[in-house]
Amino acid sequence: MSNYGAIIAGTGSYLPERRLTNADLAKLVDTSDDWIIRRTGIKERRIVAENESTATMGTAAARHALEAAGLTPQDVDLIVCATITPEMQFPSTACFVGAGLGLDTTPAFDVSAACSGFIYALETANNFVKSGRYRNIIVIGAETLSRITDYTDRQSCILFGDGAGAVVLQRSTDASRGVLYASLHADGNGWEMLHCATGSRNPVNADLIATRRQYMQIKGREVYKFAVQRFAELIEDALHKCQLSTKDVKLIVPHQVNQRIIDSAMERLGLAPDKAFVNIDKYGNTSAASIPIALDEAWRAGKVSPGDIVLFVAFGAGLTWANAVVRV
Numbered sequence: 001m002s003n004y005g006a007i008i009a010g011t012g013s014y015l016p017e018r019r020l021t022n023a024d025l026a027k028l029v030d031t032s033d034d035w036i037i038r039r040t041g042i043k044e045r046r047i048v049a050e051n052e053s054t055a056t057m058g059t060a061a062a063r064h065a066l067e068a069a070g071l072t073p074q075d076v077d078l079i080v081c082a083t084i085t086p087e088m089q090f091p092s093t094a095c096f097v098g099a100g101l102g103l104d105t106t107p108a109f110d111v112s113a114a115c116s117g118f119i120y121a122l123e124t125a126n127n128f129v130k131s132g133r134y135r136n137i138i139v140i141g142a143e144t145l146s147r148i149t150d151y152t153d154r155q156s157c158i159l160f161g162d163g164a165g166a167v168v169l170q171r172s173t174d175a176s177r178g179v180l181y182a183s184l185h186a187d188g189n190g191w192e193m194l195h196c197a198t199g200s201r202n203p204v205n206a207d208l209i210a211t212r213r214q215y216m217q218i219k220g221r222e223v224y225k226f227a228v229q230r231f232a233e234l235i236e237d238a239l240h241k242c243q244l245s246t247k248d249v250k251l252i253v254p255h256q257v258n259q260r261i262i263d264s265a266m267e268r269l270g271l272a273p274d275k276a277f278v279n280i281d282k283y284g285n286t287s288a289a290s291i292p293i294a295l296d297e298a299w300r301a302g303k304v305s306p307g308d309i310v311l312f313v314a315f316g317a318g319l320t321w322a323n324a325v326v327r328v
């Protein structure tokens with residue numbers, strides 16, 4: 001490894017205009033605004049228009065991140081897109097984003113690690129930058145979860161929304177800034193807890209459609225317990241490995257899974273709730289997109305500035321879980 005730093009040179013996001021409120025959902029399933037707010041903290045989520053998709057949102061977020069970094073698409077050396085709702089089964093969503101940015105030779109690929117996807121993609125890009133291989137990488141988290149959500153299942157349909165976030169990861173000669181540490185984990189034995197069955201094991205056919213398995217299935221309570229436990233472990237691991245105290249960390253940007261999960265993990269760690277940036281009330285859970293959307297919002301709101309240490313934590317289908325420590 002070289003002595004390069006991989007810094008976040010710009011952030012961007014894109015959220016579709018249409019809002020799906022709790023009151024809207026109460027017309028579709030047996031639920032209420034009060035129940036959803038109390039159990040999840042979510043008030044509304046964004047849903048794509050007919051002509052929007054993961055790649056159109058990812059491209060828009062990437063453009064905003066490039067503008068923030070003062071770069072043009074021609075400066076991009078690699079595109080990495082984290083998603084579990086790709087544009088198509090193939091080619092990769094990242095290829096569509098490249099085309100959307102007007103690029104025709106830039107390498108591009110997707111990373112599939114569900115809600116941990118953005119951190120997986122960031123760490124992948126980090127290694128490409130630190131090795132000296134690439135100078136500017138667009139790292140995207142983009143999801144159109146509304147297209148795999150079963151709006152007859154009250155347990156899951158209240159949770160998810162659409163959106164995209166992106167960062168430009170850039171080579172720097174200052175190795176004290178950028179991604180300082182990341183750890184990635186997976187346990188495929190837990191696949192059943194959170195999954196969408198369509199694929200080579202379950203090709204789309206009449207039986208699959210009749211049993212609604214084209215939509216994601218979740219075991220909410222089990223995921224809840226897994227997430228609270230992993231959240232706390234990942235924060236402790238990040239602090240320990242980087243020899244940081246909680247005072248050194250300006251902001252925790254967690255995967256926006258559920259306000260109660262975040263609050264309960266923060267309480268378990270003895271941390272003030274406002275040390276975690278939360279915008280789940282507006283967007284719900286957007287899986288791989290949630291951290292980069294939250295980071296972009298926090299950044300633009302002035303909640304983090306150059307030199308601050310920011311901690312990312314995520315957990316989700318796979319099962320996967322991951323953390324990253326970044327000096328922005």
Ligand code: UT7
Nearest residue numbers: 030031035039115154155158218220221223224257258316
């Ligand atoms: O990013 C990873 C993906 N995220 C997840 O997988 C979500 C993680 N889990 C959660 O966020 C929470 O477990 C949920 C929000 C899904 C559920 O909240 P909970 O506090 O764990 O509720 P519960 O599943 O223990 O259910 C409590 C009750 C049940 O009724 P009974 O059996 O007590 O009569 C549910 O049927 O709430 C009922 N319920 C609802 N009631 C109104 C479940 N969903 C709803 C709903 N509206 N939407």
